[in-house]
Amino acid sequence: MSTQMQADTTGALAAGHGLDWPHLFATRAERMKASEIRELLKLLDQPDVISFAGGIPDPALFPAEAFGAALRSALTGDTKGAALQYSVSEGYKPLRDWLVTRMGSLGIACTADNIMITSGSQQALDYLGKLFLSKGDTALVGWPTYLGALQAFNAYEPNYDRLTPLGNRSAGDYRETAQAMGGKVKFAYASADFANPTGETLPESARTRILELAEALDIAVIEDAAYQSLRYDGDEVPPLLALDIKRSGAIDNTRTIYCGSFSKTLAPGLRVGWVCAAKPVVSKLVLMKQAADLHSATLNQMAIHTVASEGFSAQVAKIKATYQARRDAMLDALARHMPEGVSWTRPDGGMFIWVTLPEQFDGAALLAESIRRERVAFVPGRAFFADGSGANTIRLSFSCASEAMIEEGIKRLGRVVRGG
The missing domain is CATH 3.90.1150.10 (Aspartate Aminotransferase, domain 1)
Structure with missing residues (x-):
């Protein structure tokens, strides 16, 4: 290659032209x-x-006015330094304490150590895909299921199998199917209340069946509870995590990971969600949070805490x-x-x-x-x-x-x- 051609090629690449980006991307892309x-x-x-x-x-x-007042308060009092400073990866402690009470009202007895704040529940799904899925492993999902969950899990190159909680498929059948595809079953993902996209709610019998199947397969259960607060008719059905605690005795003995969100109740733009789970799971997620974005925005967490405390119901x-x-x-x-x-x-x-x-x-x-x-x-x-x-x-x-x-x-x- 001539000196001029080399110079032209170098210049083109430096300008961002002509580079074959796809061959550099990981296969997951x-x-x-x-x-x-x-x-x-x-x-x-x-x-x-x-x-x-x-x-x-x-x-x-x-509740725009309430958020305006909460943000002004966070930025003007003794908290203004903390509101704009780095913080702990687990999340703003007063918000986690409020969530302990909220989870308790749903039959989920826990402590702040069982809760981590995320940037929306979507980030939680991404972290959980990263935590559990190796290439070729199987995730059990609904047919249909939440598109955002598929997008979050897809990056980790799984296979999918149909979760049929009221069907007659055995744990052995699920296990053998996953092995035939080159991996293991790692978790069952379920949106139990008013699911996106169907709007359907799993009855308690189906939730119990999911827990029984998960126990037989020795896998995790991911409970997407983004819409849990939006019930208009009928009786409340206990969350999967509440049923799991009832079966196992305490949250740290459970296999269910509850993903909650303030996006559908208070405001999606602040991107505040949470995970509630056994401490060993939360500890691993905290390490992921540290590596990904250190912590969710402290100012946003403070505002959510104030508005939730004063007027969530x-x-x-x-x-x-x-x-x-x-x-x-x-x-x-x-x-x-x-x-x-x-x-x-x-x-x-x-x-x-x-x-x-x-x-x-x-x-x-x-x-x-x-x-x-x-x-x-x-x-x-x-x-x-x-x-x-x-x-x-x-x-x-x-x-x-x-x-x-x-x-x-x-x-x-x-x-x-x-x-x-």
């Missing part, structure tokens, strides 16, 4: 895919689109009343506007209704047609299945649409389905 939901959220900026896509809280319900009551009315409006509109052959879930809480269309439908194609013809958005269901199945399903979120918008949007969507 091949499993990192864009979220269909995150892309669809861009539609929220288009005022003529009625969106049932984003499973996000209504910003009109955020009142805030939850407010959002439940609003979301329940919207859920009811959507269920009523579906009953009136959807053609025969379409079915849907009837959730007792949460933010989602899961719609199953006749088998010839494809949710992605229906979405394109719906936006083009009727300016209505939703999430195609295929993204929630680890094997890419479920093409004839869609997820509707009612949290960010008024009752009038829900009525008009479902009427429009019904026209698209009838024409499909």
Whole structure:
């Protein structure tokens, strides 16, 4: 190569041109895919689109004034130095103490040492994937399941098997299937209350079966409790971790890892969640936290603590009343506007209704047609299945649409389905 060609090549690489980046990426990068939901959220900026896509809280319900006062207080008193300083990886102690009381109200007796604050429960899922999964191991998940969990786990190159808590598959069958794929079963992941995307809740019998299966396989259970506070109808069902404690005697004897979040109750933008689990698990997660981002933002934790301490119950009551009315409006509109052959879930809480269309439908194609013809958005269901199945399903979120918008949007969507 001539001196000039070498100079040109060096200059191009220095300018960021011509480098073959993919061959430098780890193999796990091949499993990192864009979220269909995150892309669809861009539609929220288009005022003529009625969106049932984003499973996000209504910003009109955020306790903004309370957070403003909490942030001013944290930055003006004796705490201002601590609010802006590095802190411990476990999390802000007063917030962890508040969570001890909160968990106790759910039947989960624990101490602050059983709790670590995370940057949203999504970070907890990423850490748990990293903690448990070696390449080729198997995670048991719902079919469908939360897309964000699949994205978090995918980076660690697992296989997936279908978690069927009310089915008749034996622990031996799960074990043999995992071994045939070159690894071990490491955990069962379940969103037990008002799951994303289906809105369904696992009955206590199914939760007990998951714990029995986990004991037989000697695996962990990851309980995603992001929507646990948003119950509108029916009786409370004990969390998996509460049932595990009842079986094992104490939290440090349990195999269930509870992932909680303030995103659906107080504010998602502050990115504050938590993990509650046996101390050996929390200790490992703390080491991961130290290596990843040292600690979650102290100022945000302080603000969450103040607002939660002063008005968590009142805030939850407010959002439940609003979301329940919207859920009811959507269920009523579906009953009136959807053609025969379409079915849907009837959730007792949460933010989602899961719609199953006749088998010839494809949710992605229906979405394109719906936006083009009727300016209505939703999430195609295929993204929630680890094997890419479920093409004839869609997820509707009612949290960010008024009752009038829900009525008009479902009427429009019904026209698209009838024409499909």
